Amino acid sequence: MKSVLPSTLALSRRQLLRGAGSLAVAALAIPVAPRLAFGAVNFIDYPFQLGVASGEPWPDGFVIWTRLAPRPLEPGYGMSSDIIPVDWEVAEDRLFRKVVTKGTGLAHPELGHAVHVEVSGLLPGRPYWYRFRCGDHRSMQGRAVTAPAAGAPLSKLRFGIAGCQNYDQGLFTAFDHLAREEVDFIYHYGDYIYEGQSRPFYFSRHLEDTVASPRRADLPDPVSLDEYRRRYAKYKLDTDLQKAHAAAPWIAVWDDHEIVDNWASDFNWDNTPPDIFRLRRAAAAQAYYEHLPFRRSSLPDGARMQLFRKFAFGDLVDMHVLDTRQYRSDQPCRDGFRPACPDVDNPNLTVLGEAQEKWLFDGLTQGKARFNLLAQQVMLMPCDREPGEANVRNLDTWDPYRVARARLLKHIQGNNIRNTVVLTGDEHQNIVGNVIFDDKDPNSAVVASEFVVTSISSGGDGGEQRPAAKGMLAENPHIKLINDQRGYGICEVTPKHLTMDLKVLDQVTTPGGKLSSRAKFAVDPGKPGVQKG
Missing domain, CATH: 3.60.21.70 (Alkaline phosphatase D (PhoD))
Incomplete structure (x- = not known):
């Protein structure tokens, strides 16, 4: 089953200002322009300290996740109340020579600056690699696998x-x-x-x-x-x-x-x-x-x-x-x-x-x-x-x-x-x-x-x-x-x-x-x- 939200958007500044509703991210559907951070985002420490993850494998995609937390064990975890754009990309190879889809997710403070991207439009039953970028910082990369097509013959x-x-x-x-x-x-x-x-x-x-x-x-x-x-x-x-x-x-x-x-x-x-x-x-x-x-x-x-x-x-x-x-x-x-x-x-x-x-x-x-x-x-x-x-x-x-x-x-x-x-x-x-x-x-x-x-x-x-x-x-x-x-x-x-x-x-x-x-x-x-x- 495909997500009802698009998941591979290339967004301009103007599109971002229209709000988060058009993004395939787990975020609240609220007006975002007053708190949306643009330009260089300065973090007091590396923001991807909690790693990355993927989940919910379907034949055409999966969810990729990260959370911005420069000071994860402190109250407020080192983040402001701004909504932060986070770029992501998915590739067919671990060296990212062939990127098949990419986009921007929004990290909302209401959700602890977590980002959940529902990636779709991929081929069934094969591995992919993904990563995130925010400002000058890049996350570690992860490996995800799409599920085989439902009902398709499968050997293992x-x-x-x-x-x-x-x-x-x-x-x-x-x-x-x-x-x-x-x-x-x-x-x-x-x-x-x-x-x-x-x-x-x-x-x-x-x-x-x-x-x-x-x-x-x-x-x-x-x-x-x-x-x-x-x-x-x-x-x-x-x-x-x-x-x-x-x-x-x-x-x-x-x-x-x-x-x-x-x-x-x-x-x-x-x-x-x-x-x-x-x-x-x-x-x-x-x-x-x-x-x-x-x-x-x-x-x-x-x-x-x-x-x-x-x-x-x-x-x-x-x-x-x-x-x-x-x-x-x-x-x-x-x-x-x-x-x-x-x-x-x-x-x-x-x-x-x-x-x-x-x-x-x-x-x-x-x-x-x-x-x-x-x-x-x-x-x-x-x-x-x-x-x-x-x-x-x-x-x-x-x-x-x-x-x-x-x-x-x-x-x-x-x-x-x-x-x-x-x-x-x-x-x-x-x-x-x-x-x-x-x-x-x-x-x-x-x-x-x-x-x-x-x-x-x-x-x-x-x-x-x-x-x-x-x-x-x-x-x-x-x-x-x-x-x-x-x-x-x-x-x-x-x-x-x-x-x-x-x-x-x-x-x-x-x-x-x-x-x-x-x-x-x-x-x-x-x-x-x-x-x-």
């Missing part, structure tokens, strides 16, 4: 999966390695930032009590827009993260820590009144939009942000990106890791909300690709977290929303959708298994496959397994692997198989972590369930 698709990058708990070494992988895109499942300082884990006695902190963000827990902006800036100053953004387009969605731990809809764990919590959500949503390469269709409206969407990659993959936070009912049974209570069978509880659920069901039914991917945040598979009679559940997963989960699985099974693969994060572990129809019957039919991909840094160095892992595997025979190392996933899809390579690091609390492949699994498009790859 290769992409990365990453998320949960707690700045306080580890280095972003995994992003350095991921940037060197030759991938078509990177799916980021959420927890791009962590809103709080590192604290002891409180969920379960089987988790470690503390995590060594190799570095500190040294920022207050964010509540205001300015505080969230500084939190993102701290993360985006990391050069390994910048490399991963510059290497490939991202498809991103939030989880909880972009706002606050374990939030759901208007509910916060500390019982903040919903109308007050929505103010914090609005600040967090704007900062999230300002720092990721989203299309204008995701520009927040107060606390609301459109994040569920679909991407098609040839005839191989239909990717449904889900938002399991914004429309969810509050967690029943007091949240945390504890035995389930009767409320888990409440038919009124929802994870996706009515509109998103209908959108997903329609998309799954109508899809014709070899694989349907559900790219989401919290684990869909049922999982008893402790051996014995206790039946402890993580109540911030699909587990306490049993009726909503059953409705999804019934739709998949009832429509004979045998190629569903769920991509998940949140757990800070690699967990691989089969999504079974009845969580009370271990011999129940397999409906889908699920890959829970471990964290970039959250949880620190970790190890092969947590103390409870062996008991969890015995208690949950549909789960095939539990691993507690940091890293990312590489997914490769062909007409015959989807394979997942789980890459892990031996350490993240000190530099130089070595990368290895922990395990490989495969999924057949005609038969749900994971197999050793």
Whole structure:
């Protein structure tokens, strides 16, 4: 689908003075002439310190992003309230010998001087290179890849999966390695930032009590827009993260820590009144939009942000990106890791909300690709977290929303959708298994496959397994692997198989972590369930 706004304009001074409405940038449609800066723009420091990024790959283009921030960690980030023109160009080669499109975007102070350009008119299924210029300063260059034409025969698709990058708990070494992988895109499942300082884990006695902190963000827990902006800036100053953004387009969605731990809809764990919590959500949503390469269709409206969407990659993959936070009912049974209570069978509880659920069901039914991917945040598979009679559940997963989960699985099974693969994060572990129809019957039919991909840094160095892992595997025979190392996933899809390579690091609390492949699994498009790859 093409943007409704043109994206390749060569603008004169007079055209710029007419306003920002004609530019394909994520900017507010307001009169701009009184505050539009012309001539030489003098920055107190290099303005592109937060790097560049691309995202939202479509067959004819993608979004390219940057943000002007000469002093990113200071209030006001070293910028005036002027609207700043930023030039951009896209080329077919990394040396920019053949520039195929270029234009000017406007960096609005209302959006933290971020620029989102929706580039269109490109060829499908090929790489491009892009960069920005403002005044005498040029940004680093990035690589983006257009999606193959929808329905076109495709021999292979290769992409990365990453998320949960707690700045306080580890280095972003995994992003350095991921940037060197030759991938078509990177799916980021959420927890791009962590809103709080590192604290002891409180969920379960089987988790470690503390995590060594190799570095500190040294920022207050964010509540205001300015505080969230500084939190993102701290993360985006990391050069390994910048490399991963510059290497490939991202498809991103939030989880909880972009706002606050374990939030759901208007509910916060500390019982903040919903109308007050929505103010914090609005600040967090704007900062999230300002720092990721989203299309204008995701520009927040107060606390609301459109994040569920679909991407098609040839005839191989239909990717449904889900938002399991914004429309969810509050967690029943007091949240945390504890035995389930009767409320888990409440038919009124929802994870996706009515509109998103209908959108997903329609998309799954109508899809014709070899694989349907559900790219989401919290684990869909049922999982008893402790051996014995206790039946402890993580109540911030699909587990306490049993009726909503059953409705999804019934739709998949009832429509004979045998190629569903769920991509998940949140757990800070690699967990691989089969999504079974009845969580009370271990011999129940397999409906889908699920890959829970471990964290970039959250949880620190970790190890092969947590103390409870062996008991969890015995208690949950549909789960095939539990691993507690940091890293990312590489997914490769062909007409015959989807394979997942789980890459892990031996350490993240000190530099130089070595990368290895922990395990490989495969999924057949005609038969749900994971197999050793």
